[in-house]
Amino acid sequence: MPGLGAAQPEHATAGYLGAYGRMLLIRRFEAAMERLRALGEVQGPIHPYAGREAVAVGVCMALEPADYVSGHDHGHGHALAKGTDPEALAAELLGRETGVCGGRAGAASVIDLQNGLIGCHGTVGGSIAAAVGAGLAAGRRGRVAVAFFGGPSADLGYFHECMGIAAVRRLPVVLVCERDLHAERARGIAGADVAGRAAAHGMPSQVVDGDDLWAVRAAAAAAVARARSGEGPTLLECRARGLDEDSGGAGTMPRDPLAGARERLLADGVAADVLQELERGVEAELDRAVDRALAAPHPDPAGALATEFSPAR
Amino acid sequence: MPGLGAAQPEHATAGYLGAYGRMLLIRRFEAAMERLRALGEVQGPIHPYAGREAVAVGVCMALEPADYVSGHDHGHGHALAKGTDPEALAAELLGRETGVCGGRAGAASVIDLQNGLIGCHGTVGGSIAAAVGAGLAAGRRGRVAVAFFGGPSADLGYFHECMGIAAVRRLPVVLVCERDLHAERARGIAGADVAGRAAAHGMPSQVVDGDDLWAVRAAAAAAVARARSGEGPTLLECRARGLDEDSGGAGTMPRDPLAGARERLLADGVAADVLQELERGVEAELDRAVDRALAAPHPDPAGALATEFSPAR
Amino acid sequence: MSAPDLRTAIREALAEELERDAAVVLLGGCGEDPGGALGYLRERFGPERVLGAPSSGLALAGAAYGAAVAGLRPVFELASADLITLAMDGLVNRAAKFWHVSGGQGTVPLVARAAVGAGCRRGAIDSQSPCSWLQGVPGLKIAFPSSPAEARGLLKGAIRDDNPVVFLEHRRLRFARSAKGPVPEPDGEAIPLGGARVARAGRDLTIVSAGGSVSDALDAADLLAGDGVDAEVLDLRTLRPLDLEAVLESVARTNRLLAVEEGPRLGGWAAGLLGLVAERALHDLDDAWTLTMAELPIPYSPTLEDALLADAGSIVAGVRARLGLAPGVG
Amino acid sequence: MSAPDLRTAIREALAEELERDAAVVLLGGCGEDPGGALGYLRERFGPERVLGAPSSGLALAGAAYGAAVAGLRPVFELASADLITLAMDGLVNRAAKFWHVSGGQGTVPLVARAAVGAGCRRGAIDSQSPCSWLQGVPGLKIAFPSSPAEARGLLKGAIRDDNPVVFLEHRRLRFARSAKGPVPEPDGEAIPLGGARVARAGRDLTIVSAGGSVSDALDAADLLAGDGVDAEVLDLRTLRPLDLEAVLESVARTNRLLAVEEGPRLGGWAAGLLGLVAERALHDLDDAWTLTMAELPIPYSPTLEDALLADAGSIVAGVRARLGLAPGVG
Ligand SMILES: Cc1ncc(C[n+]2csc(CCOP(=O)(O)OP(=O)(O)O)c2C)c(N)n1
Ligand SMILES: Cc1ncc(C[n+]2csc(CCOP(=O)(O)OP(=O)(O)O)c2C)c(N)n1
Ligand SMILES: [Mg+2]
Ligand SMILES: [Mg+2]
Numbered sequence A, B: 001m002p003g004l005g006a007a008q009p010e011h012a013t014a015g016y017l018g019a020y021g022r023m024l025l026i027r028r029f030e031a032a033m034e035r036l037r038a039l040g041e042v043q044g045p046i047h048p049y050a051g052r053e054a055v056a057v058g059v060c061m062a063l064e065p066a067d068y069v070s071g072h073d074h075g076h077g078h079a080l081a082k083g084t085d086p087e088a089l090a091a092e093l094l095g096r097e098t099g100v101c102g103g104r105a106g107a108a109s110v111i112d113l114q115n116g117l118i119g120c121h122g123t124v125g126g127s128i129a130a131a132v133g134a135g136l137a138a139g140r141r142g143r144v145a146v147a148f149f150g151g152p153s154a155d156l157g158y159f160h161e162c163m164g165i166a167a168v169r170r171l172p173v174v175l176v177c178e179r180d181l182h183a184e185r186a187r188g189i190a191g192a193d194v195a196g197r198a199a200a201h202g203m204p205s206q207v208v209d210g211d212d213l214w215a216v217r218a219a220a221a222a223a224v225a226r227a228r229s230g231e232g233p234t235l236l237e238c239r240a241r242g243l244d245e246d247s248g249g250a251g252t253m254p255r256d257p258l259a260g261a262r263e264r265l266l267a268d269g270v271a272a273d274v275l276q277e278l279e280r281g282v283e284a285e286l287d288r289a290v291d292r293a294l295a296a297p298h299p300d301p302a303g304a305l306a307t308e309f310s311p312a313r
Numbered sequence C, D: 001m002s003a004p005d006l007r008t009a010i011r012e013a014l015a016e017e018l019e020r021d022a023a024v025v026l027l028g029g030c031g032e033d034p035g036g037a038l039g040y041l042r043e044r045f046g047p048e049r050v051l052g053a054p055s056s057g058l059a060l061a062g063a064a065y066g067a068a069v070a071g072l073r074p075v076f077e078l079a080s081a082d083l084i085t086l087a088m089d090g091l092v093n094r095a096a097k098f099w100h101v102s103g104g105q106g107t108v109p110l111v112a113r114a115a116v117g118a119g120c121r122r123g124a125i126d127s128q129s130p131c132s133w134l135q136g137v138p139g140l141k142i143a144f145p146s147s148p149a150e151a152r153g154l155l156k157g158a159i160r161d162d163n164p165v166v167f168l169e170h171r172r173l174r175f176a177r178s179a180k181g182p183v184p185e186p187d188g189e190a191i192p193l194g195g196a197r198v199a200r201a202g203r204d205l206t207i208v209s210a211g212g213s214v215s216d217a218l219d220a221a222d223l224l225a226g227d228g229v230d231a232e233v234l235d236l237r238t239l240r241p242l243d244l245e246a247v248l249e250s251v252a253r254t255n256r257l258l259a260v261e262e263g264p265r266l267g268g269w270a271a272g273l274l275g276l277v278a279e280r281a282l283h284d285l286d287d288a289w290t291l292t293m294a295e296l297p298i299p300y301s302p303t304l305e306d307a308l309l310a311d312a313g314s315i316v317a318g319v320r321a322r323l324g325l326a327p328g329v330g
Helices: A015-038 A053-061 A075-082 A086-093 A126-141 A153-156 A157-168 A180-188 A196-203 A213-228 A257-267 A272-296 B014-036 B052-060 B075-082 B086-093 B124-141 B151-155 B157-166 B182-186 B195-201 B213-228 B257-267 B271-297 C004-021 C037-044 C057-069 C080-094 C148-158 C171-175 C212-223 C245-252 C269-284 C302-308 C312-323 D006-021 D038-045 D058-070 D081-095 D148-160 D172-173 D213-225 D244-254 D269-283 D302-308 D310-323
Strands: A068-070 A117-120 A145-149 A172-181 A204-210 A234-238 B068-071 B117-120 B145-149 B174-180 B205-209 B234-240 C022-027 C071-079 C111-116 C142-143 C164-171 C197-200 C205-209 C233-236 C236-240 C256-264 C287-292 D024-028 D073-078 D112-115 D141-143 D163-170 D197-198 D205-209 D231-235 D237-241 D256-264 D287-293
Touching: A015 A053, A015 A075, A015 A086, A015 A213, A015 A257, A015 A272, A015 D310, A053 A075, A053 A145, A053 A172, A053 A257, A068 A075, A068 A126, A068 D073, A068 D231, A075 A086, A075 A117, A086 B075, A117 A126, A126 A145, A126 A157, A126 A172, A126 D058, A126 D081, A145 B145, A145 C142, A153 A157, A153 A172, A153 A180, A153 B157, A153 C164, A157 B124, A157 D058, A157 D205, A172 A180, A172 D172, A180 A234, A180 C233, A196 A204, A196 A234, A196 B124, A204 A213, A204 B213, A213 A234, A213 A257, A257 D141, A257 D256, B014 B086, B014 B213, B014 B257, B052 B145, B052 B174, B052 B213, B052 B234, B052 B257, B052 C233, B068 B124, B068 B205, B068 C080, B075 B117, B086 B271, B086 C245, B117 B124, B117 C057, B124 B174, B124 C057, B124 C080, B145 D310, B151 B157, B151 B174, B151 B182, B157 B174, B174 B182, B174 B213, B182 D024, B195 B205, B195 B234, B205 B213, B205 D237, B213 B234, B213 B257, B213 C071, B257 B271, B271 C236, C004 C171, C022 C057, C022 C212, C022 C287, C037 C071, C037 C287, C057 C071, C057 C080, C057 C205, C071 C080, C071 D302, C080 C111, C080 D081, C111 C148, C111 D006, C111 D213, C142 D148, C148 C164, C164 C171, C171 D231, C197 C212, C197 D081, C205 C212, C205 C245, C205 C312, C212 C233, C212 C256, C212 C312, C233 C245, C245 C256, C245 D112, C269 D269, C287 C312, D006 D024, D006 D038, D006 D148, D006 D172, D058 D073, D058 D197, D073 D081, D081 D163, D112 D148, D141 D148, D141 D287, D197 D213, D205 D213, D205 D244, D213 D231, D213 D256, D213 D310, D231 D244, D244 D269, D256 D269, D256 D302, D256 D310, D269 D302, D287 D310
Parallel strands: A068 A117, A068 A145, A145 A172, A172 A234, A204 A234, B068 B117, B068 B145, B145 B174, B174 B234, B205 B234, C022 C071, C071 C111, C111 C164, C142 C164, C205 C233, C205 C256, C256 C287, D024 D073, D073 D112, D112 D163, D141 D163, D205 D231, D205 D256, D256 D287
Antiparallel strands: C142 C236, C197 C233, D141 D237, D197 D231
8 A cells, every 4th residue: 555654663744644644544444344334245343443543553653564463353443553455454354355364354353464463352351462472472583562452451361461471571562551431431431540550560551642643652662662672561551532422533523533633743734735635545545445355256165164274384 | 176166256365375276286287188198098189288377377267157268279278277177177188978078179179168168279369269259149148258379379360350350349358368488489489569469459458477377367357347347358468488398397487377376375474284285185186087087988989979960959 | 922032031031030039140241241131130130139340251250150159149141152261260160060079068050141153244253152162061051042932941940050051142043033943831931951852843854953053953844844854853952961862762763863063073062962872872873964064263254154154955955965865856 | 212201201302392493482381390391491491492481371372372473383381281271262262263264374383281181189170181172173283192102292293283282191191101002103203193093903893092091992902802802992192183084994894983081971072983983984883882981070089089980991891891791701
């Protein structure tokens, strides 16, 4: 996807311009998939990422392409942030042979090893174990492993057991609790202190404004630098207020991270027509991606269901 | 067992005299079982409790007979502290039909519902879940539920998930981490901060001198009172230094909790001959218990292995 | 009285048992909530009977076990049967063992409810059948109702049972409004666990199934009648205990056995059932086979998922092939 | 070269694989450490190859899966197979699924080692066979060696295999110094997973077993030879994949099948194996039965535990009864 390029560590507005494009891509991609779902083309569940785009994109700005990321069940957000091709991702949700996982995974379990996405995890907390494990490998190669997970994970065993291992072994891991305070309120969960739980394991932590791309990127860059230099893991609690269901998407909520990023770019001197061109580019790319994905073939059961095991090495 | 009586909340020396007797019983019982194990009479593993007697006995002094206790794999210590008949416990370790569980459980899994011992748990951390669950029932009846568990449990999921549930629901639960610092050193584990981990769940906690019967009882009494009055759970980290392997049991180590309790009782004015009479009583009771247990029949496979399920209610 | 849908059936069973016995409590409820029930029940019975809890299978199963030992009758809910993986220590190592290990001192009357089953495009990790993980655990019952009406009666039976029960609610039953075949028990009564049910009587072939596949077997039996094949359909209702006698009795009459399972063949209950029958009644059998899934994770792609799953059509095709009937007859 | 004991066999296999491939790492080691190996190996290979970790099955399995996805070949140890209950999410929902769900992007070459088996007075919760919990999980291999020499070769095969493997080390093998029956592979070689082994050739009866029970079957075969019964003994080596063709080939010659499993009958691999054979070769079978444990938790009491477990004597008695031979002949 030229023009969108995987998010890269950059300090100029240019980096944030690309990042804004990627946030927009996530928002628009999700809306397109919801439309296809209403038409019965996408048949599996989609866990919405709208309102959290600044978290995945801000964190991935601080990463190298070879770094590892594991996501939770809002997988399409993490995948696009880490650089997965939208056409391959759309084809995945459509269950096509050209999907990034050949149509075997669906949205919640996307894997894209080429872009460092080691997997998305429906089991609450499972992404943390995967990233901590990848951290064991990452250290050998100067890489970093990042886990995204929701607020409910902080109550579960994976969170604590894995923090313990990461802290004791000083693994190059960044744990990103991406709290959707709106979703948590809807579920009747009181806002617990997640960041504070890292102290139990002697791990530094930080509460981050998850609606602010710049704040997320800055916190992630510090945590990634710490991890890469061998100082060990960090827990970031990124609080996203979530979109109000009535707000109807980008632009209408004052705290909408997408609208916020756009305003900040304008304030930082990016010309409105540069933004509009970028936005048209994203829309056009997305349309093309969806069209191609819709035209792709369904997998052939004969070949797909052939072997249980990977051939022995 | 007249003369030994289940530990009761009492503030006079008399209560501590009985408690000292029970600590001695645990120490001597374990030594007797180890001897029988060397002879092949006890065939299963025994996880030693020597050096931790002040913890189980001090906590159980603060409990009513109907309160619930769950233990970990050092089950004989918790059972005797909660009031299990030494003869029935010896018979259990000997695998006899008269064992407290009919010989089905062995040392690590002892259950004695009549005395409130809901079970002992080889799975590290399992005792915590059992007590938190019992806490759900206990609240209805003005009872308290206590979990004993070792230091390694504090790294595991059960510990954190259950603390969360107990704290959120303000359950009448006391979590007693009984750390054997000697055993942990032998395993090469650095002394972590266990009590501090309760803060992550908004639960009060306290580090207690686990070698000091009086200190354990006082801390437990406060935690039990808090639980019983509906204020919620407490975590006690009882640090026992453990017996040095070379010390050869009671009396030779300055920090031996059993020797310490004896000295304190003498200092508090208990006459030496009163103590000696108590000690002779314990020895005599234990000898009788072991003799009877050894004379008890083995279970009959025909009857014992008859039905898989409890008959439907 | 019209037959209930699954949500209503589950909600009614829970409400009636909460009403009947003060020891019954509900734990959890962050999942799919197939009964759609917990909000309503919490309002009606209060937060001391219907308790929210984190969606933590590890602690939920462990705490339910402790609560049951201490005298409650907890019913807890896992968001999905795939998450039984997180609840195994409590279920397998604790609840299933307690009655025997305690020498009969007490029982563990808990029920673990979970939504189960493929066909809903939920992918490999949210569609699995957990039967094979649990069937080999002595002391643990597995109930797997085949219709909303059956679910209602069996859930009441599970809650009243003194032993721990895993209660599986097949997702495809949500779309079923009525029970297929006769429901012998009057509505509202508990069905005690352990007995199979003859869902359709027949003479030529015994089709044994459980859960969501029973209605496929009944549809297949209707189609096979057009071929002149009179199939008996047995609904196992519980996979442990297993009503082997009912299967043996049927096979002694039909001499042909087909077991239909939504799960892989290796390690599944269907192949095991064939083995148990072969061991006891080899010479009653003229033929015996299974219809299961391939030895694969369940793919997300609708095309692939449909290819993997049996339905009435594949049961009929299998029977025709096995009996040497021309395909398409009838 | 004398046959190794189990500890030596495991330690040597681990050392050789650590030496051969820098991607191999060992995790954990707070358990029984049946190889007696981890201290020695940590000294030899350093703490970056032999990593201590809390004895937490949940995080160990999850982290091993993540490490394997990211290019390592982790071998982790559970203190006891009963604790596989805590590792199920990582093994079943993640490791077993990855190759398929990713569409073949990568594999999960992890090995989960665990001590398994009854007969050592460890009680209900430290003696179980986990085979039935795992055999129905596509994508997950189960290796269950029958002797120290087999354990050495199969562990090397498991570590080199690109798929996740649960590797079960039977406690009773610790007392076995030598492999019973021929060990066809030269010492030190990896045995690829998936093929059964004819541990003893025979013509009258096929006894199929795995793990610690294979030597009981071999002893029984020796005793049965005195009755004029020439038993073939098949060692399955892996329970998934299952070498059904080897069993069918043997049964086609002997026409009698006995499967011996240390575990309950319902839900176990032995009954399932009978079912798979009945489905494929019903008319080859003159008789087929299983020798398993009762449907009960394993009791601590030595008297009760011994009564529950099969041994060579009970295999012989069962065969004699089933074949209608007078007891005590031979
Ligand atoms: C271990 C586990 N328990 C329960 C569930 C069911 N479940 C699915 S989503 C969800 C709550 C939302 O979790 P998550 O997506 O991590 O949080 P969010 O970011 O949406 O706030 C739950 C409880 C699950 N997937 N895994
Ligand atoms: C979940 C789990 N992991 C590992 C083990 C193996 N194991 C048995 S004892 C032990 C360490 C000691 O634990 P504990 O007795 O709780 O601590 P202690 O009081 O002896 O210090 C371990 C790791 C286990 N029983 N359960
Ligand atoms: Mg969510
Ligand atoms: Mg211990």
